[in-house]
Each structure stands twice: as structure tokens, then as C-alpha cells.
Amino acid sequence: MADxxxxxxxxxxxxxxxxxxxxxxxxxxxxxxxxxxxxxGDQLTVWLKLDGERIDQASFQGSGCAISxxxxxxxxxxxxxxxxxxxxxxxxxxxxxVTGRLGPEERETxxxxxxxAGVAEFPIRVKCASLPWHALxxxxxxxxxxAVSTE
Amino acid sequence: MAAQGGLAAxxxxxxxxxxxxxRRDFPVLARTVHGRPLVYLDNAATSQKPRRxxxxxxxxxxxxxxxxxxxxxxxxxRATAAYDxxxxxxxxxxxxxxxxxxxxxxxxxxxxxxxxxxxxxSLLRPGDEVLVTEMEHHSNIVPWQMVCEETGATLxxxxxxxxGDLLLEELERLLGPRTRVVAVTxxxxxxxxxxxxxxxxxxxxxxxxxxxxxxxxxxxxLRVDVRALGCxxxxxxxxxxxxxxxxxxxxxxxxLLERMPPWRGGGGMIxxxxxxxxxxxxxxxxFEAGTPPIAPVIGLGAALEYLETVxxxxxxAHEQALLAYATERVRAIPGLRLIGTARERASVLSFxxxxxxxxxxxxxxDREGIAIxxxxxxxxxxxRRFGVPATARASFALYxxxxxxxxxxRGLERVVEVMG
Numbered sequence: 001m002a003d004x005x006x007x008x009x010x011x012x013x014x015x016x017x018x019x020x021x022x023x024x025x026x027x028x029x030x031x032x033x034x035x036x037x038x039x040x041g042d043q044l045t046v047w048l049k050l051d052g053e054r055i056d057q058a059s060f061q062g063s064g065c066a067i068s069x070x071x072x073x074x075x076x077x078x079x080x081x082x083x084x085x086x087x088x089x090x091x092x093x094x095x096x097x098v099t100g101r102l103g104p105e106e107r108e109t110x111x112x113x114x115x116x117a118g119v120a121e122f123p124i125r126v127k128c129a130s131l132p133w134h135a136l137x138x139x140x141x142x143x144x145x146x147a148v149s150t151e
Numbered sequence: 152m153a154a155q156g157g158l159a160a161x162x163x164x165x166x167x168x169x170x171x172x173x174r175r176d177f178p179v180l181a182r183t184v185h186g187r188p189l190v191y192l193d194n195a196a197t198s199q200k201p202r203r204x205x206x207x208x209x210x211x212x213x214x215x216x217x218x219x220x221x222x223x224x225x226x227x228x229r230a231t232a233a234y235d236x237x238x239x240x241x242x243x244x245x246x247x248x249x250x251x252x253x254x255x256x257x258x259x260x261x262x263x264x265x266x267x268x269x270x271x272x273s274l275l276r277p278g279d280e281v282l283v284t285e286m287e288h289h290s291n292i293v294p295w296q297m298v299c300e301e302t303g304a305t306l307x308x309x310x311x312x313x314x315g316d317l318l319l320e321e322l323e324r325l326l327g328p329r330t331r332v333v334a335v336t337x338x339x340x341x342x343x344x345x346x347x348x349x350x351x352x353x354x355x356x357x358x359x360x361x362x363x364x365x366x367x368x369x370x371x372x373l374r375v376d377v378r379a380l381g382c383x384x385x386x387x388x389x390x391x392x393x394x395x396x397x398x399x400x401x402x403x404x405x406x407l408l409e410r411m412p413p414w415r416g417g418g419g420m421i422x423x424x425x426x427x428x429x430x431x432x433x434x435x436x437x438f439e440a441g442t443p444p445i446a447p448v449i450g451l452g453a454a455l456e457y458l459e460t461v462x463x464x465x466x467x468a469h470e471q472a473l474l475a476y477a478t479e480r481v482r483a484i485p486g487l488r489l490i491g492t493a494r495e496r497a498s499v500l501s502f503x504x505x506x507x508x509x510x511x512x513x514x515x516x517d518r519e520g521i522a523i524x525x526x527x528x529x530x531x532x533x534x535r536r537f538g539v540p541a542t543a544r545a546s547f548a549l550y551x552x553x554x555x556x557x558x559x560x561r562g563l564e565r566v567v568e569v570m571g
Contacts, residue, residue: 004518008511008569016570040510041527041540063540065508066570122514 006118007125008066015070020077021059025049033142035062035135037127042068046076046135053083060132067125071116072132078113084140091133098129166465173461174550176201187520190555195340195368195499195546196524198393200454207453208395211446218442220419234445237452238435244455245385246376247402254408254435255443258399259367260290262386263334265401265438266363267294269414270384271332277303280329282360284309284317284346285536286339289529291365295334304331311536315342315491323354330360337369341530341542342491343474343499345373352381361407367391371548372470372498374463377402389447394454398447401438408434415440466549470498473547477556484563486571490542501528501542504563507570509543515569516562523559 025032025047032047044062048055058076062069079087094113096102100120107114119129174180177199182189191199211233217226219234242250256262271281281295285308292306299306309322317335326333333355338345348364355362363384366375370387377385384407389398403411413420413431417440422430431437458466477500481487486505504512513525524544527534534540545559 004515004569007514013570039526041531041534042510043540063508065510067511069508125510125514128510 007122009115009118011074011112011115012066012070015073016066019060019069019073021057021073022061023059024061025057025059031139031142033135033138035131035138037131039127040065042128042131044068044072044132044135046072046132046139048136048139050084053085055079055082055084055087058136060135064131065125065128067116067119067128068131071129074112074115075132075136078111079136087140088137091137094133095130098126099123166462166468168461168465168469168549170469170550170552174552176203176457177550178202178205180550184520184522185518190519190521190558192545192547192551192555192559193522193524194371194548194551195391195528195544197390197396198371198548199550200395200450201393201457203457204394204450204453208446208450211449216446219445220436230445233449233452234443237448237455240452240455241400244459245400245402246378248378249405251434252402252405252408254401254403254438255448256386256399256401256438257397257444258388258390259365259386260294260399262384262399262401263291263363263365264294265414266332266384266386266403267298269411269438270361270403270407271295271298271304272302273412274331275299275302275304278329279304279331280327281306282309282322282325282330282333282355283307284322284335285311286315286317286342286344286530286533287334287336288340288365288367289531290367291334291336291363292532295332308532309335311342311344311533315339315344315493315533317344317346317351319347319350319354322351326354326358326360328358330355330358332363333360334363334365336365336367337375338366338372338497338499339491339530339533340368340499340546341528341533341544342493342501343496344491344493345369345495345497347495348380348382356381368498371458371466373467383407389451389454392451392454393457394451395444395447397444398451400451403434405434408438411438413437413440417441419443461549467497469549470547470551473551473553473556474498474500476553477545477547477559480556480560481563484560485567487563490537490539498547500545500547502544503539503542504566507566509541511570512543512563512566515566516559519558519562519565521559521562 030049035044042064047059049057058079060072098116098119179199215229217230219231238250238253241253310318352362361383364382366385366387371392383404385402390396420432420437420440422432488503490501509525526541
């Protein structure tokens with residue numbers, strides 16, 4: 001049986017209490033997308049600023065559980081400086097991690113994100129961990145600043 | 152509680168529940184979850200089933216299964232008799248005037264849709280109004296929104312105060328000559344508020360509006376007497392009443408049901424059919440097109456029989472004591488805030504914690520073997536009213552104990568320890 005401390009790792013609890021990049025982004029070329037889980041009502045917004053093909057900055061705001069909040073916080077840190085292709089590939093690996101389909105050697109390539117390995121033992125929480133990534137992907141694929149309001 | 156619960160007579164000496172004995176009637180309560188004894192506090196989502204219900208359903212399939220109102224053969228006759236006997240039991244359970252007023256549905260949602268599609272749709276004209284409350288379950292909002300959109304009627308909602316009590320003066324202000332239907336929950340699944348249905352019915356009837364009472368939560372916790380409540384429609388679900396899923400009950404006053412067109416067409420709801428014209432069966436069969444959920448109906452009958460044996464008054468007294476004890480104990484937990492502190496509550500304890508989101512509370516309690524609900528409870532308008540995206544909700548039934556409340560409190564202390 002998985003222990004709770006495997007899910008609620010210190011890094012996750014820390015990012016839940018003090019989320020990084022927890023603010024909107026403004027300015028030219030900023031994209032945003034909403035992540036919403038109708039089952040639980042969790043809602044978050046992800047902002048992205050691209051520099052060519054690379055993510056210059058990522059941020060988020062919203063309300064959610066410790067897992068989704070920490071996942072968003074660590075995600076916005078991890079994708080900084082990555083290309084679109086690298087980011088999409090990172091999400092794919094992350095998804096395999098939280099669904100228990102990522103080998104130990106591949107886990108290391110995810111850096112700090114590997115703390116979410118424990119989620120695999122709590123299938124109902126996989127959606128919480130992947131919610132911000134879905135929003136990030138939508139922001140990457142979506143239109144740029146002209147099309148979405150940055151207020 | 153007497154008036155609102157629809158209790159007819161002054162209360163006799165407090166009836167009691169033999170909880171240890173009741174627990175033995177529910178097989179699932181003996182199991183463990185994550186190596187801990189199951190503490191089942193998610194009764195507002197669905198209740199557990201007593202052995203008597205499980206046996207009735209499997210006995211029906213093993214020994215009597217046949218379709219009803221069709222065959223002349225022995226099994227069909229027995230199945231028909233068993234099905235009809237449950238209608239009689241339901242009538243008595245809710246003190247309806249006649250069995251013709253009892254329609255079997257697929258559940259509460261199905262029953263509300265029936266009333267919205269049949270009664271309201273044929274009645275509503277542009278400019279008419281349907282009144283719900285801010286604390287309704289989505290299933291008592293969305294069907295009305297749909298029928299209002301189709302007919303040009305307007306949906307209005309009665310607000311609640313900071314404790315979760317309905318603002319009755321607002322209700323009276325919103326009621327008017329254009330109000331056709333008032334749809335209100337008897338017992339809020341998100342707050343635990345027990346609404347003063349009798350008063351609401353009086354006010355609605357004074358302007359000529361019909362009242363539908365959503366009894367999905369109340370039927371298992373309060374004695375419901377539809378004639379004492381005076382409502383025009385009362386709907387509930389079998390599975391929250393210790394019966395099977397897939398069956399529910401609609402009570403409708405005979406006079407109204409008689410005037411209502413059928414909603415679904417099919418077998419079983421007709422008097423005669425030609426390719427040119429169909430005449431419909433009398434009520435309640437007019438509203439039961441197709442093969443009904445026969446085995447679930449049989450199971451529901453066993454559930455009501457069980458509840459009658461224990462006694463709704465004993466159930467209500469036991470749960471009130473348990474809810475009062477739980478309320479007092481969780482209030483001592485630092486960072487915990489109750490959502491819903493209405494003057495009159497039943498069964499439901501809804502709360503949020505500073506340290507943890509409801510989902511994290513749910514996961515941590517689950518590891519202790521404790522089942523609660525975390526989320527918006529299909530009642531997003533009332534979540535918004537209280538400024539929370541979700542709550543954690545413990546909901547009690549007749550088989551829960553003080554020891555289980557203690558386990559819940561220990562679990563919440565563990566939440567503080569893990570997340571705090």
C-alpha cells in the first residue's frame with residue numbers, strides 16, 4: 001500500500017504552500033489558456049511568453065488541490081527555456097510518470113518533476129497532476145496575444 | 152424539526168436505534184479499506200444496502216424473473232403482483248392518498264425531468280416564471296433551464312443567507328402572478344439545510360404556483376408525509392434510500408397527474424394503439440413507458456420495509472445526535488470552517504480547511520478507511536455563493552456511530568499533520 005508521504009512529498013507540499021510563478025503575465029506575445037476539471041471544479045489559468053520557439057516565461061493562477069497547484073508551480077519552472085517540441089515531449093514523459101509507465105532511468109530526465117511518481121498509486125489524482133499541463137499545451141497550440149485578452 | 156420534516160403527530164418518547172444490530176444488516180460495513188475498517192460517510196452520494204435488499208433482488212432474479220403486465224404465465228403474474236405491491240408500500244411510506252399518485256422513475260433526476268417536460272412544458276408561456284433556490288442540486292436547476300429556454304419562461308432563484316438558510320422574505324418577494332412552478336430541495340445535499348417546505352408550499356399556493364420538492368436527500372433521514380407537506384410533486388431516488396440504483400419515485404397529486412400529457416411514448420403506457428391514433432393508459436402507467444426497472448423496484452420495496460422496521464423517527468433522532476456531536480467535535484479543529492450552519496440541518500456536514508483543499512482531505516481520509524465526498528456536490532451555484540470551489544462533506548446515515556465521528560476527527564487531525 002502506498003504511503004501518503006509518497007504522494008505528499010516535501011517538495012510538493014512546499015510548492016503548494018508557496019507556489020512559484022503564481023501571477024499573470026502581460027505584454028506582447030503572451031498566450032494564456034484555462035484548465036478546468038468539471039468533475040471537481042478545479043480551475044487554473046496558464047500564461048506563456050514565447051521567444052521564438054522557446055518558452056521565455058510561464059506562470060499560472062487559480063484554485064485547486066495541493067497536487068494540481070504544486071504540479072503547475074513545478075511545471076512553470078521546468079518548461080522555462082524549453083522549445084515547444086521539448087515541452088510537449090516533457091508532458092508526454094510526465095504523463096507516463098504519473099500513470100506508472102515510466103522507467104526509473106527515464107525518471108531522472110524529468111528532474112524535480114520526478115517527485116510526482118507517487119501519484120501513480122492514486123489513480124484518481126492523475127487528473128489533478130496533469131491539469132496544468134493540458135492548459136499549457138492548449139496555450140502552446142492556441143492563438144497569441146491578439147486573440148486572447150491579457151487585460 | 153417536526154413541522155418542516157412533515158411529522159404529523161407530537162413526538163412520542165424519543166425512539167432509539169440499536170446501531171450495532173443495524174450495522175450487522177449491512178454486509179459492506181464489515182469490510183476494510185486500505186487495511187482499516189471502512190468508515191462510510193458518503194451517504195448523501197449513495198447509501199449502503201441491507202442484506203434484505205440484496206437478497207430481494209437476487210431472489211427475484213433467481214426465482215421469479217419475468218416481465219410485468221404482459222404474460223398470463225405464472226412467473227409474470229408473480230412479478231406483476233410483487234411490482235404492484237411495492238407501489239402500495241411506497242404510497243403508505245409517503246402517506247400519499249392513492250397508489251395512482253405513485254410513479255416509478257429512474258431516479259430523482261428522471262422524476263424532475265418528467266415534471267419539467269410534462270407538467271411545466273405544457274403549462275409555461277413566455278413571461279411565466281419558474282422559481283428554484285440558490286442551494287439546488289444541478290438536477291433541480293438544469294431541467295428547468297431547459298424547459299424555460301424552450302417556452303420563453305424565466306428561471307429565478309431564491310437566495311440564501313450566510314448560514315445557508317433560505318431567505319423567505321426574498322421567496323415571498325419573488326413569488327408573483329407569473330410564477331407557475333416552485334422547485335425546492337427538502338434537504339440540501341451541499342449544506343445540510345432542511346427547508347421549511349410547508350411554509351414554502353403555502354406561499355406558492357397563494358399565488359397559484361405548483362411546488363416540486365426534491366426529496367433525494369430527505370427521504371432517508373426525515374419522515375416525509377406528502378399530504379402534511381402539501382406539495383404537488385415529491386421526487387426521490389431508491390439508491391439513497393438503501394435500495395438499488397436505477398429506480399426512483401415521483402409522487403404527484405392525482406388531480407395534476409391526470410391533466411399531464413405523457414412524456415415518453417412506448418409500451419406499457421397506452422390503452423390502445425392504431426397507426427392513426429393512440430389513447431393513453433390511466434395514471435400512473437401513463438408515465439411508465441417501456442419495461443420498468445422491475446428488480447430495482449422489488450429491491451426498493453425491501454428497503455422501505457427495512458426502514459419502516461427501524462422507524463424513521465428513530466433514524467432521525469439518531470442522526471440528529473450524531474450530527475450535533477460531529478459538528479461540535481470538528482469545530483475544535485484549527486483552520487476548519489463549516490459551510491452550512493442553518494437553523495435546521497440533517498445528515499450533512501460540509502466544510503473547508505485552511506491547510507488543505509477538499510481533494511487532499513478526501514485522499515488523506517481515504518487512506519484511513521474513511522469515505523467522504525470532496526467536490527462541488529453538483530451544486531456549483533451554492534459553492535459560488537459561499538466563495539469556495541468545493542467542500543469536503545461527511546454525510547451520516549442510520550448505521551453510523553460516534554466512534555466513526557471520532558475516526559473522522561482523528562483523520563482530520565492527520566490532514567493538519569500532513570498538510571499543515
